[in-house]
Amino acid sequence: MTLRRSLTLLAVALGVALTGTDGAMAAAGTAGQQRSAVTLPATSWGYVDSAAPATAYFKPSGSLPIGTWDNTPHLQRSYVDFDLSSLRGAPFTTVLLSAGETHYVSCDGRATEVWRTSAYTQQSTWRNRPAERTRVASRGADGTCLDNDATFDVTTAVRDAVDHKVRHLTLGFRVAEAHEADPAFYRLIEAPPTLRVVNNAPPATPADLRANDEPCAKDGTGAMASRRLKLSAQVSDPDGDFTSGQFTWWPVAAPSQRHTGTGSGSSAAAYPDTSALADGTYAWEVYAQDSWGAKSSTVGPCRFTVDRTDPKAPAVLSATYPANAEGGGVGVAGQFTFSPNGSTDVVRYDYNFGAGTREIAAGPDGKATVSFTPTANGWQSVVVRAWDRAGNLSLSTYYSFIVKETRPTVTSDRYPPRGGPDGGIGVPGVFRFAPGMPNVVAYDYRLDDGAPATVRAGQDGVAEVTITPATGGDHVLFVRSTDASGATSPDREYRFLVDASPVVSGPENVDLGTSATYTATPRMPDVVEYDYWFASAESTKWTVKANAGGTTTLPVEFTSADQNLLRVQARDASGGLSPVTEKRLSLKTWRPEIGHEGDIATEGRAATFTFTTPMPNAVEFEYWLTADPATRWTVPVSGNTARVSYTPPKIGDYEMLVRAKNTAGVWSATDNLTWTVTNDPAVTSKEFQANARVFPGTFTFEARQPGAVAFEYSLDWGPFQQIAAQDGRAVLPWTPPLPPEGSASHDLRVRTVTAGNVSSQEKTYYFSVLSAPYVSSKEYPESEWSGGAGVPGTFTFTPGMPGIVSYTYSVRDDGGAVTAESTVPADSSGAGTMTWTPPDRGIYSVIVRGNTADGTRSGGIGYSVYVN
Structure with a gap:
């Protein structure tokens, strides 16, 4: 491909257009164009190895190594070369070297460096490796063990090469010199690395600046802040990149005292810690920054003011209800005025008269007035707090007052509030009215929604009226008093119940199988008969006639x-x-009561159950299973007990119920017993329990499945093997392998099988095997305070695995310092001893390992020694 052709393709990828005839590139769009990116492949790559100083490893398959891969001097460094000719004249803002990790030794072992070096060629070896010129990037341990997407910012190196018209750029990977010989820092990186060339547009200028959700104030105090302050702005990026708002704030009077904070997302917000800011007015500004580091213009400054001084506890005043004095009355409204008590910026109050907190705004003078109408007499209070503009809250003011009781009191012996046995429909009752204020001369009263009536009061202000309820249920008697001046009290609402249900008397403690008689007395007129029944049998009712007075007996x-x-x-x-x-x-x-004797949890095995009854004259027990209530068995009572046998036919959950019957044919309540029947085999071992050692032992299997002829077992989820059962039992010998890490957990799964190849439930037996030795001492029992400083103790080591010829031990104090360390031989039985004299009082640890003739080491064990 020609240079002109490659430049054209890159220009299309980067969103640029070629101009002129020399291949120069210029931006095709405006500042608002979308971000563009292109990946440049490596032209060559490879590594050098100090263990093969004359060997070239050019374009190898697989990953590229850096560092030392074993404990011998074996240093490796890797290189990659890129052709940058396509970037000449092309705009770009960031260049990332992609070199994902494919192997690591230690999570903390990362000290990777990227260097700009001289050219890497097919002839490059350790002996003539590329010369390192400038370190362009590095990365240390950061909590990630393996980063498959690792990148390094090499923008400066690439821009320098392009600006100086360097066509080929070679970048070298190595471990930092201080760690290069440490195998823990050895890593592999994917091959070949690539360059990601990005042309990124900056974010838009932030908009909608707010402090505590108030629009930006260019002067004055701005938003008031106390313990909560939120600075926010709307940020965006034309490329859709992750964008953050970068906020700065400072005292207006001291611009050099700057503080910064960051908020992410389109509605970016920072939350300055106002506890670290002195009271006063502050300025603030913000700019946007995208994930590539591009920044917008800075907007601001705006203002906010910190005020962390709480207002004073408010003052409270009421003419109707003066503080700590009697006033007003039930139903009498009173005005309560709240004032700022010297504070100058109170904007609202919250208050509570005992029925929930409410709020009221303060007027220009900082005061507010509320009305309250008491519904009860006696001591009452209002709790008031003041709030200032910044949201500071004052201490509470507790204003107590006494509400006069002016309502009359109402009492009735026959009709107390919850009803009484003497009342009823059509039964007259006397109601007594007593005054709650002086000089009462009359009472107005009304029953429910009935017509009002008036009664004159006696010299003592008391009056009595007789009222005959015409209906049952809840009633309300409204009563108010009038004094000699014509003033009336609020209504007293006297609520009472007219209970029309019959009064039933008779014994409450009764025995099943006996009889009793109850008496029913009416509380409504013209009663001629009664129905009665038990709640447990609504359909079975009995009816009896009443006598002339409406009373009857209920057998x-x-x-x-x-x-x-x-x-x-x-x-x-x-x-x-x-x-x-x-x-x-x-x-x-x-x-x-139902109980059992012996094992009731094995399939096919007869179980014995015992029944005991306290019922007099009991003659028979009836019992059955919940799963089959239609099938019931009986057994006679002997004395007060009986014993029965039942054989569970299959595994599962069972519930047995039992009840007793007496000579009159009356059945008692039932008792129940639940249990679970299984058929998994029992597995035991004397040798293999928790923390067993590497010596032969046996497992004993006992079948619990009827007809079992063999056991099938699987060790550590291996394939099942079979062993024949002899009289339902089998013994499995086993020699544990040497645990690779000094200890190993095992599980043995066992099941039985019948001649028809039907398997039982599975039993899992868990145990662990250690290769560590045992440690004992007569003078210093483990974890017991004994002996003393200067008192020698003999410690005996016995093997936890075969072939032990010696023991290596160390003694450490509670700070971890080694106070003694040595190796002692084992005798013909594999045992060894050592004598140690504690230098001082304290807690020590004896740490021991066993050694075999071929150099194999057992697992270690710690033995705690408490020295008096």
Whole structure:
């Protein structure tokens, strides 16, 4: 391809047009054009290796290495070359070198550098590697272990090369010199790297500047701020790039004291910490910046003012209800005036008379007035707080006052508020009115929506009236008093209940299988009969006639355990029904107890259940399963117990219920027992439990599936193997392998199988194996305070794996410092000992590993020593 052809293609990709005849490029659009990008491929790449100083690795397949890949001096550096001729005359703002990582050794081991070097060719080797000229980019550890999309900004190097008409640019990758010999910093990068050339338009100038949602104020105080301050602006980018607002603010009186903040998104916002700002007026401005670093013009300055001084607690005044004194009365409205108490910028108040907080705006003088009408007498209060322009809140003012009680009091012996046993429909009752203010001469009263009436008061201001309720239910008697001057009190609302349901009397504690008699007395006129029933059997009702006085007796037999709520209803001569009276009974239901003996959880194995009853004269138990309630069995009572056997036919969840019956045929309440039946085998091992060691042992299997002929087992999710069952049992010998990291967790899955190849449920047996030795000491038992400084102790090491010939140990204090370290031989049994004398009181750790003849090391173990 000719140079002219390649330039044309690049110009199309970058959104530029060729002009003239020399291949120069110029921008094709305006400043608002969209961002353009093109990727330049590498023309050559490769690496050099100090271990092969005369070998060239030109355009190798696979990734490019940097650093030392093992513990020997074996340094590797990589290089990539780009042809920049297509960029001459083309506009660009950013150039990124894409070199994604494909391998790492340590998350913290990154110290990658990019250098501009002399040319890399097919003849480049370690011995004649490219000369490093300028470091153009670097990257260290940043919390990511492997960055598949790693990039380096090489804009400066590319622009310099283009400006000096350098056609080929070679960039070298290496690990920083301080870490280049450390294998932990070794990394591989994808090959070949590429250059991403970007021409980016700057963001638009920010718009709609606001402080605490108030438009930009060029002068004056601007928005007021106390503990909350939000600076915001609308930002955008013609390329659609992620864009942020960069905010700056400073005291108007001290422009050099600048603070900055950043907000992202189209509605960018910064939140200055007002606690770090002194009270006063501030200026602020903002510019937009996109993800490529391009900036817009700066807009501003605007203003805001910080005011973190709280207003004073407000003053409260009321003529009708003076502070801490009696005034007004129930139903008498009073005016309460709130004033700023010396503060100059109060704009509103919140207040609460005990029924929720409300707000009211302050007038130009900082005052506000509210009206309150008490509905109860006695001590009351209002809590008031003041708010200033900046949102500062004052302390609360508690204003207490006493509301006079001017309403009369109303009482009635026959008709108390919640009703009484002597009242009822058509039953007259006396209501007594007593004064709540002086010189009462009369009372006006009205029952519900009835006609009003008046009664004169006696010399003591008291009056009595007789009222006969014509209907049952809730009623309201409205009463107000009038004094000698003609002044009236607010209404007293006396609410009372006329209970028309019958009064039912009789025993409340009863026994199942007995009988009782209850008496029903009417609370409505012309009662001729009663219906009564139990709530548990609404369809079974009994009816009895009433005597001339409307009273009757109710015979009841307790034959069911759910007869604990008796309901009674009266009926008058016209067929009208009273409300229902409910009498709750404490019924002794003689509930039996069900228990079991031995194993009841194995499929096909007979289980024994025991029944015990407290019921007098019990003769029989009936029992059944919830899953099959139609099939029931009985067993006679012997004394007060019985024993039955039941064999679960299959695995699953079971529930058994039982009840007792007496000689009269009355059934008790039921008891229940739930259990789960399984058929998975039992697995046990003496040797292989938590923290076993690397020595042979056995597992014992015991079948719980009827007809099991063999066991199938799988170790660590390997294939299942089979072992025959002998009388339902089998023993599996096993020698654990040496754990690769000193310890290993294992799981053994076991199931049984019948001759018909039916498998049982699976049992999983979990255990772990360690290769670490055991440690013991008579003088210093583990984690127990013992011995003392200067008191020697003997520590015995026994093997946790075969072939141990010696032990290496160290003793560390609680700060981690090593106080003793050595290797001791093992005897013919594999045991070894060492003697150690603590230098001081404290907590120490004895850390031990075993060694075999071929140099294999066991896992380590720590033994805590508490020295008195």
